[in-house]
Amino acid sequence: MYDGHFEEDNLTPDEAKSQADMLAWHPIMFQVARVLSSTGILKEVKSGRKKGITPETIADKLSIPLYGVKVLLEVSLSIGLTKLMAHNTYTISKMGYFWLLDKQIEINMNYVHHVCYKGMFHLEEAILTNKAAGLKELGPWEKIYEGLSLLDEPIKKSWFDFDHYYSDVAFKKIFPEIFKDNPKMILDVGGNTGKFSIACCEYNKDVKMTIVDLAGQWNRAKKNIDELGLSDRISGHVMDVLIDDPVYPKNADIVWMSQFLDCFSEEEIVHIISNASKSMHENSALYIMELFWDRQSHPVPAYCLHGTSIYFTAMANGNSKMYHSEDMRQCVEKAGLKVVKDVQVENGYHTLYRCELA
Template identity: 45%
Template sequence: MNLTQDKSFSPDKQTAFAARYEAQKIAFGPVVFQCVRYAWKRGILEALAKSAESGRSIEELAETGQWTSYALKTVLETCLSAGVVRLSEGNYLLDKAGYCVLSDSITQINLNFVHDVCYQGLFDLDISLDQEKPIGLKTLGDWPTLYQGMAELPEPAKTSWFAFDHHYSDTSFPEILPDVFATAPRRIMDVGANTGKFSLAALEYNAGVELFLVDLPQQLEVAKSKLAAAGLSARSSLHPVDMLLPDAPFPAGMDVVWMSQFLSCFSEPVIAGILQRASDALAPHGQLLIMDTFWDRQRYDIAAYCLINTSPYFTAMASGNSKIYQSGDYIRLGEQAGLKLLTVRDSIGYCHSLLRFVKE
């Protein structure tokens, strides 16, 4: 992995003219986003895919009655400028980026997440950054942070949020469980348990382990029902904790404390407090395992790009002062909490890394 402090997403020899073109793509980015989304959601891209070899003219598409000629011209010309479609002898054909929009799950999940959860709220990103408060959250509901309102998110934001969250985490759980149980833990605490997906997987993986789920009360209610439905309530216990209250302790005597895609929900000072409480909760020689998406530990720029540009969501919509961090941030804060980094494992699932700490 390239962990250097020097990083660029631009070609090594980019001309001034090419850079100016890239700048215009930024300026018109929201316009392109909405037109491409319209072409996808309203079935225009699908119609072109069905005529992959010959393509379709505006007139042919309009004859179906699904779209007006005006709408088709406006949207497809923007899609053309974005490389989503191409124009050949008067017919529009799906281009490679268009096939990604039409068939790639990551692209579709990201598009839905940005549109349904973030788009309107990002209009106030400047105020959110200045005040370090999620000002844009008002477009979804009236809560201090998104996490208090998670169970009440309106549709389609709720579905799109969970699809986004689960896509980036679910691909990692199956292969990470051997790492979790490498030290034969009997008591595992899942901090930031959310809907209980990891806890359920861990309880099913090992019949002798006991899980302690720590999160907001609203989240634990969802986890409680899922644990009960799976018949796993007897080996699990729920511990409601508001992470923003620094004096709220975690259950003690843990062999392993687990955190997955959790700390990025908080500011650095709050993370420092959470890690200190996690350290205090560990039994002698206990370990803290943090699995998260660090943009500086990605093999491919596409993953780093997606992760970096998720941070403004945390600013405008989620908490106002959290982000996708670099791995060094967690390592530094863990050491301040009396934890020693043992290993780092990369390339888990789509874009995760696992930091393993031991209590010194």
């Protein structure tokens, strides 16, 4: 972790007050920034290059009322997305470039607006009840997973764009570790779309995979697997990992859980690891790959993970989050295993825990 960012209070009192002052207006500033993108106004400012452009020119070109263009551009100065060349003449700032052109920022912005914004109004209720109290803004579900396929557009697209973007992990970097003892059978718990299992089969010609997931997920994964002709090597074990006495397949050389446990509370994580470990033999390993907020190399990825935590709180399930590495380690130990290897994956964001029976 970058040293001291969460420990040292380096702001002057003036800076601290300014930060607090501005925080009170954050939802409004977010919406201004979003609408500057969605209406194409910020793109026009960019096209005005270094000589700048007036609200009048943009309003004409986009057929948007002048008042609206002008007020958004004025506020964009405070946000930092634009700069003034002269009175009423705007140019895009460096920050504006990133806001306009960075794919990850666009995905986060759409996800926060379409999936999270309305529900966040109910965050206090979510905190007090331990329930995803904001989810009622999207549909009549207890947890968002029940409703994913039923979400309206553009909510659905925003959710899946976010999910795909962050689950696109470079597995190749970790395969030397996973395959070093030449595993014959890997249990892919929470295998979802089958991406990891498919990548394993492509990496190693002999390994057999078993995906443990809910029926909906498995049916979707199976389609991908069949299309790739891998149905003799990847099988499904349809099961809700939260049931009281789950029965996992036996004799897994490796149990794999990647960005899966953050969907569960600490108590549930202990339950899942503890039960899944029954499929292990004495030389098996259980791997956990997660994004831990205390293991990021820069404050901004930690900030994004913290934002995602609150999505879990208010929108997804009301009880999970992106974890601290130490809390996950304690869950592993409570489940009767120990972390024997703790590796920071090369991309800098993911941590890989190799766990063995204690």
